[in-house]
Amino acid sequence: MPNYKNIAIVGVGLIGGSIGLALRQRRLAAEIVGVGRRQESLDRAIACGVIGSATTDLAAGVATADVVIVATPVASVVDDVFRVLAAAPVGALVTDVGSTKASICHSISEKQAISEKQAVPLQQAGSGQQLDTSGFVGSHPLAGDHRSGPEHARGDLLEGKVVIVTPTSSTPSQTVARAQAFWETLGAQVLQMPPEKHDQALATTSHLPHLVASALAALTPPEWLPLAAGGWADTTRVAAADPLLWAQIFAQNTPAVIGALDRLIEQLQTARSSLLAEDRPEIENFLRQAKRTRDALGN
Amino acid sequence: MPNYKNIAIVGVGLIGGSIGLALRQRRLAAEIVGVGRRQESLDRAIACGVIGSATTDLAAGVATADVVIVATPVASVVDDVFRVLAAAPVGALVTDVGSTKASICHSISEKQAISEKQAVPLQQAGSGQQLDTSGFVGSHPLAGDHRSGPEHARGDLLEGKVVIVTPTSSTPSQTVARAQAFWETLGAQVLQMPPEKHDQALATTSHLPHLVASALAALTPPEWLPLAAGGWADTTRVAAADPLLWAQIFAQNTPAVIGALDRLIEQLQTARSSLLAEDRPEIENFLRQAKRTRDALGN
Numbered sequence: 001m002p003n004y005k006n007i008a009i010v011g012v013g014l015i016g017g018s019i020g021l022a023l024r025q026r027r028l029a030a031e032i033v034g035v036g037r038r039q040e041s042l043d044r045a046i047a048c049g050v051i052g053s054a055t056t057d058l059a060a061g062v063a064t065a066d067v068v069i070v071a072t073p074v075a076s077v078v079d080d081v082f083r084v085l086a087a088a089p090v091g092a093l094v095t096d097v098g099s100t101k102a103s104i105c106h107s108i109s110e111k112q113a114i115s116e117k118q119a120v121p122l123q124q125a126g127s128g129q130q131l132d133t134s135g136f137v138g139s140h141p142l143a144g145d146h147r148s149g150p151e152h153a154r155g156d157l158l159e160g161k162v163v164i165v166t167p168t169s170s171t172p173s174q175t176v177a178r179a180q181a182f183w184e185t186l187g188a189q190v191l192q193m194p195p196e197k198h199d200q201a202l203a204t205t206s207h208l209p210h211l212v213a214s215a216l217a218a219l220t221p222p223e224w225l226p227l228a229a230g231g232w233a234d235t236t237r238v239a240a241a242d243p244l245l246w247a248q249i250f251a252q253n254t255p256a257v258i259g260a261l262d263r264l265i266e267q268l269q270t271a272r273s274s275l276l277a278e279d280r281p282e283i284e285n286f287l288r289q290a291k292r293t294r295d296a297l298g299n
Numbered sequence: 300m301p302n303y304k305n306i307a308i309v310g311v312g313l314i315g316g317s318i319g320l321a322l323r324q325r326r327l328a329a330e331i332v333g334v335g336r337r338q339e340s341l342d343r344a345i346a347c348g349v350i351g352s353a354t355t356d357l358a359a360g361v362a363t364a365d366v367v368i369v370a371t372p373v374a375s376v377v378d379d380v381f382r383v384l385a386a387a388p389v390g391a392l393v394t395d396v397g398s399t400k401a402s403i404c405h406s407i408s409e410k411q412a413i414s415e416k417q418a419v420p421l422q423q424a425g426s427g428q429q430l431d432t433s434g435f436v437g438s439h440p441l442a443g444d445h446r447s448g449p450e451h452a453r454g455d456l457l458e459g460k461v462v463i464v465t466p467t468s469s470t471p472s473q474t475v476a477r478a479q480a481f482w483e484t485l486g487a488q489v490l491q492m493p494p495e496k497h498d499q500a501l502a503t504t505s506h507l508p509h510l511v512a513s514a515l516a517a518l519t520p521p522e523w524l525p526l527a528a529g530g531w532a533d534t535t536r537v538a539a540a541d542p543l544l545w546a547q548i549f550a551q552n553t554p555a556v557i558g559a560l561d562r563l564i565e566q567l568q569t570a571r572s573s574l575l576a577e578d579r580p581e582i583e584n585f586l587r588q589a590k591r592t593r594d595a596l597g598n
Binding site: 142143144145162164191198201202204205206208209210211212213214215216217218219220221222224225226227228229230231232233234235236237238239240241243244246247250251254257258260261262263264265267268269271272275276278280283284286287288289290291293294295296297299 | 441442443444461463490497500501503504505507508509510511512513514515516517518519520521523524525526527528529530531532533534535536537538539540542543545546549550553556557559560561562563564566567568570571574575577579582583585586587588589590592593594595596598
């Protein structure tokens with residue numbers, strides 16, 4: 001007997017699709033409904049076998065869900081979560097998969113709609129202030145790919161991966177426990193931390209690598225690509241990801257990303273001075289320290 | 300019938316070992332002799348099946364070679380090539396696999412021994428000035444791994460990869476043609492360019508990625524590693540390579556590496572300004588340009 005009756009996935013791209021596929025392969029849900037804006041994307045997701053049925057009507061799609069996963073781009077998450085909370089059954093677990101968490105989680109727990117430039121109280125934005133947000137907690141699966149779309153979905157994408165769950169002070173512990181259980185049934189390992197701590201760390205462990213990979217790719221003259229070996233290919237790989245998604249991620253974590261970037265520039269300036277001074281012991285020290293940290297991660 | 304009678308490989312690590320293995324698997328040489336400084340490393344290389352026999356006596360190891368591959372760290376290449384040229388048969392093809400080329404190739408064609416800080420005419424360094432360097436041309440296979448040692452050798456390491464051959468103005472075209480034929484029998488595609496042009500391009504396509512990967516790894520607090528996803532892992536992968544080898548590479552291409560590093564820092568400063576100004580169109584443009592270049596490489 002499946003663990004869940006009905007799971008709705010709002011946004012059936014690579015991550016949403018991989019969650020659907022994992023649920024189907026493990027027979028964890030009796031019904032898996034995809035919700036999207038374009039029928040054509042939903043048709044592709046059904047054809048890929050990552051969801052069972054689909055609708056462009058969000059309210060209808062989540063009406064009988066016991067779990068709703070919002071897997072839309074970070075700039076859309078808050079709005080989508082509010083629409084889900086207004087339409088889903090009382091007691092449904094609602095979570096997202098966004099790469100930033102502070103702005104999303106605080107907007108939701110404080111019932112602030114997000115416009116591009118400023119937060120607006122939800123009642124002014126036209127939604128009810130009675131909205132019960134206690135069923136929501138933010139999540140961030142540390143899994144993905146520079147490719148997008150349900151065609152690249154993999155049922156094992158989350159297996160053995162970390163999912164960070166980010167309760168705020170107002171999140172009921174029961175909601176956190178249910179989110180944890182959900183991710184664990186998909187084979188993930190769950191870490192809990194406050195949204196701000198998540199954003200601070202991820203600025204260095206995810207957003208900065210993306211920025212650096214893009215800078216390296218952007219400054220390389222295309223005519224030198226035949227001279228690019230494995231090092232360039234690895235170091236720039238994530239620069240192939242969707243520019244619009246990443247511009248949104250940077251916009252939601254700007255101060256922390258700038259802080260991480262400043263530490264990197266400082267590190268590079270120090271290395272530059274050592275190179276210029278031909279200070280071999282210092283360069284070796286720097287490379288050794290880097291190797292120690294990289295080796296600690298494994299492959 | 301094998302293409303070559305006797306091939307000597309000086310330095311049987313990952314690259315030297317992979318060349319040996321490729322030659323053996325393709326039955327291209329009747330004899331493959333490994334030359335190294337430590338008997339223990341040579342024993343491991345024989346045990347791995349990457350060479351047929353081995354010696355710590357360089358002169359004896361290359362005495363009957365028709366081809367000698369010097370696959371030692373870049374700081375040792377010039378000295379090793381001179382020792383090979385003094386001991387190998389007249390007419391032997393000698394090449395190296397170093398990641399930098401200008402310093403190596405010009406020292407050899409001008410018969411300058413290299414000490415750490417300055418070039419010394421070879422006759423002062425104790426070797427003969429009559430040394431015939433016409434059998435030597437520099438090579439750089441764009442293939443490798445952040446791991447080292449003959450245990451990680453792969454017979455297909457060079458298949459489909461680019462090998463850059465870097466003649467100077469004094470390199471006989473026959474020597475270039477023989478080096479090209481050698482690499483092509485191992486399945487590689489050969490590009491020819493002057494050593495300076497190689498070093499200029501590789502500063503951006505190889506040395507800079509290494510420096511950046513190391514900076515990113517070095518500034519990441521180890522306690523955040525559980526929060527590192529695929530992007531961090533890819534972007535820092537080459538930081539696991541041997542610090543001593545890479546300190547030598549940087550030392551042999553310092554001005555070009557600093558030039559490339561300055562362009563990167565400028566690129567990062569520009570991105571920082573766009574982030575700070577919340578200039579979304581500019582950030583999207585930057586990420587799109589990066590993606591275009593990265594996509595042009597393929598996977």
